[in-house]
Amino acid sequence: MQSHAQKERNYSSLQPKSPIKELLKNNMRQYSMIFALIVIMMLFQVLTSGLLLQPLNITNLILQNSYILILAIGMMLVIITGHIDLSVGSIAAFVGAISAILMVNYEMSTFGAVVVSLLVGALIGAWQGFWVAYVKIPAFIVTLAGMLLFRGLTMIVLEGKSIAPFPETFQKMSSGFIPDGSAANVVTLLIGAVLSVALVISQVKARRTQMKFDFDVQSKGLFLLKMIGMVVLLNVFTYVLASYEGIPNVLILLGILIIVYTYVMRKTKAGRHIYAIGGNEKAAQLSGIKTKQMTFWVFVNMGVLSALSGLIFAARLNAATPKAGNLFELDAIAACFIGGASAYGGIGTVPGAIIGGLVMGIMNNGMSLLGLGIDWQQGIKGLVLLAAVAFDIYNKNKAG
Amino acid sequence: MTDVILEMRGITKEFPGVKALSNVNLQVKKGEIHALCGENGAGKSTLMKVLSGVYPHGSYTGDILFDGNVCEFKNIRQSEERGIVIIHQELALIPYLSIAENIFLGNEISKNGVIDWNETMMRTKELLQKVGLKESPQTKVEDIGVGKQQLVEIAKALAKDVKLLILDEPTASLNENDSKNLLNLLLEFKGYGMSAIMISHKLNEIERVADSMTIIRDGQSIETLDMKKDNVNQDRIIKGMVGRDLTNRYPERTPKIGETIFEVENWTVYHPTHADRKMIDNVSLHIRRGEIVGVAGLMGAGRTELAMSVFGKSYGKKISGRIVKNGQEVQFPNVTSAIKQGMAYVSEDRKGNGLILMDDIKQNITLASLDKISKRAVIDENKEMIEAENYRKKLRIKTPSVLQKAGNLSGGNQQKIVLSKWIFSEPDILILDEPTRGIDVGAKYEIYSIINELAAEGKGILLISSELPELLGMCDRVYVMNEGSITGEVTREEANQETLMMYMTKRKVRG
Helix, strand or coil, X not given: CCCHHHHHHHHHHHCCCCHHHHHHHHCHHHHHHHHHHHHHHHHHHHHCCCCCCCHHHHHHHHHHHHHHHHHHHHHHHHHHCCCCCCCHHHHHHHHHHXXXXXXXXXXXXXXXXXXXXXXXXXXXXXXXXXHHHHCCCCHHHHHHHHHHHHHHHHHHHHCCCCECCCCHHHHHHHHCXXXXXXXXXXXXXXXXXXXXXXXXXXXXXXXXXXXXXXXXXXXXXXXXXXXXXXXXXXXXXXXXXXXXXXXXXXXXXXXXXXXXXXXXXXXXXXXXXXXHHHHCHHHHHHCCCCHXXXXXXXXXXXXXXXXXXXXXXXXXXXXXXXXXCCCHHHHHHHHHHHCCCCCCCCCCCHHHHHHHHHHHHHHHHHHHHCCCCHHHHHXXXXXHHHHHHHHHHHHHHHHX | CCCEEEEEEEXXXXXXXXEEEEEEEEEEECCCEEEEECCCCCCHHHHHHHHHCCCCCXXXXXXXXXXXXXXXXXXXXXXXXXXXXXXXXXXXXXXXXXXXXXXCCCCCCEECCEECHHHHHHHHHHHHHHXXXXXXXXXXXXXXXXXXHHHXXXXXXXXXXXXXXXXXCCCCCCCHHHXXXXXXXXXXXXXXXXXXXXXXXXXXXXXXXXXXXXXXXXXEEEEEEECCCCCCCHHHHHHHHHCCCCCCCCCCCCCCCCCEEEEEEEEEEECCXXXXXXXXXXXXXXXXXXXXXXXXXXXXXXXXXXXXXXXXXXXXXXXXXXXXXXXXXXXXXXXXXXXXXXXXEECCCHXXXXXXXXXXXHHHHHHHHHHHHEECCEECHHHHHHHHHHHHHHCCCCCCCCCCEHHHXXXXXXXXXXXXXXXXXXXXXXXXXXXXXXXXXXXXXXXXXXXXXXXXXXXXXXXXXXXHHHHHHHCCEEEEEECCEEEEEEECCCCCHHHHHHXXXXXXXXX
């Protein structure tokens, strides 16, 4: 126990001496994740003698990991509310199967089938959300049941066989690129430039308002450095994509999802409510937050994103198989915890889930390029997950 | 000297960047009850952690002499072997285990790792007899009340051959009756030669049982007083604790009471799981504009249940009765609608039900009124910052920034965050449930001032408290509850501890 005066002294000793230190200290967790991601990228870049960052491979990385990243976004929300969802892989498989039956067997239009599939996902999410939020059965049990139930249903509707092929328009969802006539993929470069301008404008605007209210802002030099860094990174990225086939459709989808969910979680009442429920459900409820309703909708959302993930996976594979989505849930959950989520709820960010997902994805990809077998890959991934969370807890103990 | 059981000399303990204890001295005589007093954060608990080996030898400087021997404890086990047992403020019992299992937890009577249950039960019975607890050793701890649980803790300490018992706020969660029992028990054990150190905020209890006391302030031992010789009274203790005279423990206030703005009529509530148990029985009360209305009662009288059932039915089942606000009957089907209609409830359990400790101060303050800082469901973070900053200054929350996590603040400052949250929601009626529990004297005064200001603004305040002096010092009128009913209503003029106590134990005549 410390007296107030001493506590204040304690705080002041935490006050930064230089802006760089301030930046590092305040965002320790976030930066250490990005740092880890960069180290892993460098490592595999060297080990694979430059194969990892080849335009073709980068495009592959995006295509391979898109469905896990989509799941990770939804999973992050579930974990922040203090729950877990083990059923997402099975839901993805089930929805993939439904879409195949609709499109292949019943020759429904791609658009119609996608809408119906997403609705099925929402219904499944509502089913699970009902048991978790209103009947108060632990999510671990409900979704474990869901994992078995929907895997079983997948096999029943598919009668144990695969269904293929999908119509071309549907395949394009996952394997297509944004249409571009030119050889140099000008559209891709243009998108990079437009995004850069939008980024700079929004950041400058935010900084201006903060200065207007006299809040602490980063020093001008640091801000400039950060802006330049981000713009360069963004354009190098689009340039690399452009030198292969351009921007994959699925990246556009993923980008929109990331931006929307980050915004919702950071800036809206709904996001604040989700964090509050995970932080202290009782306090949230007594502050007028409809905790049951919110938890229910988080599961509905997870159902929809699982369905989306299932569709993209089916489109990429160009088949709906009974085994689809196997172990997806574990990859998504691992992505969240590597990305800084707390197992007790209340803590975590959408970009964190994405970074965690990328760490897993790059490791998968890099180890495959090196020719490591699936046996070794699994083992190493397990250790990385443990190390990431151990590092996190070590940091927290040191800070507390 | 042989009559000194414990001497701590020149204890200094530093945490990174903070000196929590600086050259503290403490001397406890054999067979005395020694009180340890100080404001929250003064360093009492740290000192006891040094003594019991939670902070191992080497992490502090200074000497500990126990029973004439120098002690260098590396962990709690070593200090317990010597007969120093600490009972923490938050009870460390396992609810799903029996009383006997809890008493001998970590100290099991066993042969080759196999527990001897017969012996365990026999010893437990003896111990329970000693502490005056009439329960079977097989009863699960979750099935007995807090008061009895505290007795189990003491029995557990006795099972370890305790020579020096340390009690950290032993009566904080007990009602008056249980507290009295516990204190009598302490006096009884003292008669058998046991020594005790008692940390407490309840000065009247210290006055009653302690033989001597040491006051700690800002990590330093200020003075040691002999209760009889130095003629110590509560004012004297407070002066030592805060370093100044607190001539008035309750701020001055001239009540400006207006018309009735809130009424509860014939309110009846049943237990949420035992559907036939009536928890609140036909309660009616009213609050007028600018009035501070107290609710007294023993633990289990139904005060919190009443408050929570009124506040958007957040407690109980089969709720019946009428609520009238500003002359019109209103419905609060859930908490959200209660808040929208101008209600606020500061819960009894600050950390459990009031705050999100992992979130920062500003998020806690705005949580109940996000609408005020949002446009079309999007939060304006700049506005949020300004509002939070505003309350930090207004309520003098001691923190360099509202971005600090709520969990890092002291109890008094945490309570100010909760109050800020509810003041920001602009209620007409505030229900405050034990708003000063576990808060030190100085911060209490500030909280009282805030409550008075709110009343002066014309809000109606319902103040639930277990501390009778607080009710007497603050309220214009006090309702007394017992067993779910209101047994009495007394005005400021008529109120004194004796009348309140009489109503608190009075049983309602059912007719």
